[in-house]
Amino acid sequence: MTQRETVAVIGGGAAGLAAAVAAAECGDRVIILERMDRIGKKLLATGNGRCNLMNSGPLAYYGETDIVRSVMALMGADAQRRFWNRHGLALREEDAGRVYPATLQAATVLDTLRFTLEKLGVEVRTGVRVTGLHRDGDGWSVETESGRVACDRVIVCGGGKAQPKLGSDGSAYALLQAFGHRLVPPRAALTQIETDTAPIRGLSGLRVRAGITVLTGGGRMKQERGEVLFTDYGLSGVCAMQCARWITPKAELSLNFLPGWSGENEVINDLRHRRNLWRSSPAERLLTGLLAPRLAERLLEAARVTVRERTAGSLQDGELQHLARVLLDFRLKPTGVKGFESAQVTAGGISPEAFDPFTMASELAPGIYAAGEILDVDGDCGGFNLMFAFGTGILAGLRGRESKDGRKIG
């Protein structure tokens, strides 16, 4: 008979809770060490309180993505769906493969995990910050601010640096760096973009559907389409946030306010139709019915189309052409991105290169495992980050033992 092992899980976030459930289901004695006063704080804030916990569509990950393919082959959306179903969490899929709890409440996901941990006898210690990991004979000694915890294995799920008020302050990186694991400099991702504000003055609070292309040195780094929210510092909204990780000092943004349109000819034809439609009305009404008046005013200005004391009918073809270009390619200079305080996720982190992708075991420190956002993998909005955290957490908890939900591991 195999001996019951003691596993210390560092961090009571998505990855840590999933790891604890999987390990306890395999018969391990599990202790969760969480620095905040309660577990799952960030989980409650996810998806605007609805918790978009996975995505059944094509994978959208960045950073060191080799590991993602292995993890998702074993513990992807189907296996995670079975995991949740087995633990009684009803799911609901919305557009673009986004999966939520059927209740549309993040608290339901946390309750499912909390009560499962309770049922499995997992010990949860909150208000405990882990400061070091030390070899202790065949096992490990976990150093905390309030004493040491002896265990056979340690699963490090301390998250990245995004939203430290919810717990993840980057302090867990050092726990793995101490054994030679490489840290890829962490950067804020899925966050708001700060821009030159003069071209968008007066637009704060306006929400539009648009395309954004991040350009650097003539090349396209990233193209996104979706909701853009103008703010007094720049751009927010899912579309802008997904572009944030590509912002560099040389980057420029190209906004397309007619993203579904076929191109310049279609727009020019439409502008001609509008010129005719509003021919005896003030020229500033040209874009009525197409764009919000505040935005129309800024775009006419950017296209250098003078509207004062003119009728729409007096606008020249050349002016319409300029305007069409601006509608499809409105340039805006980013000046930076909002920091970790407002980021949803961290790009960078501990390189997964020295972790076994099937068990998440460290190849540098046997008995140490890692899972979740602490690793150099980040995903788009839409459930990808939680799916990676839960998937790697379950694999680390199983560490090669047979999964009830996915294929046999290891």
Ligand SMILES: Cc1cc2nc3c(=O)[nH]c(=O)nc-3n(C[C@H](O)[C@H](O)[C@H](O)COP(=O)(O)OP(=O)(O)OC[C@H]3O[C@@H](n4cnc5c(N)ncnc54)[C@H](O)[C@@H]3O)c2cc1C
């Ligand atoms: C506002 C917001 C909304 C989001 N919405 C979504 C969404 O809808 N879908 C999605 O897929 N992703 C979403 N994300 C991203 C997602 O929440 C994270 O990628 C995911 O929670 C990462 O899980 P994790 O367990 O790896 O890290 P975390 O959830 O950050 O958990 C790490 C835990 O470790 C603890 N800890 C850290 N260091 C120590 C230490 N030294 N000692 C003890 N404990 C420690 C922390 O307190 C924390 O509880 C959102 C993020 C935010 C901030």
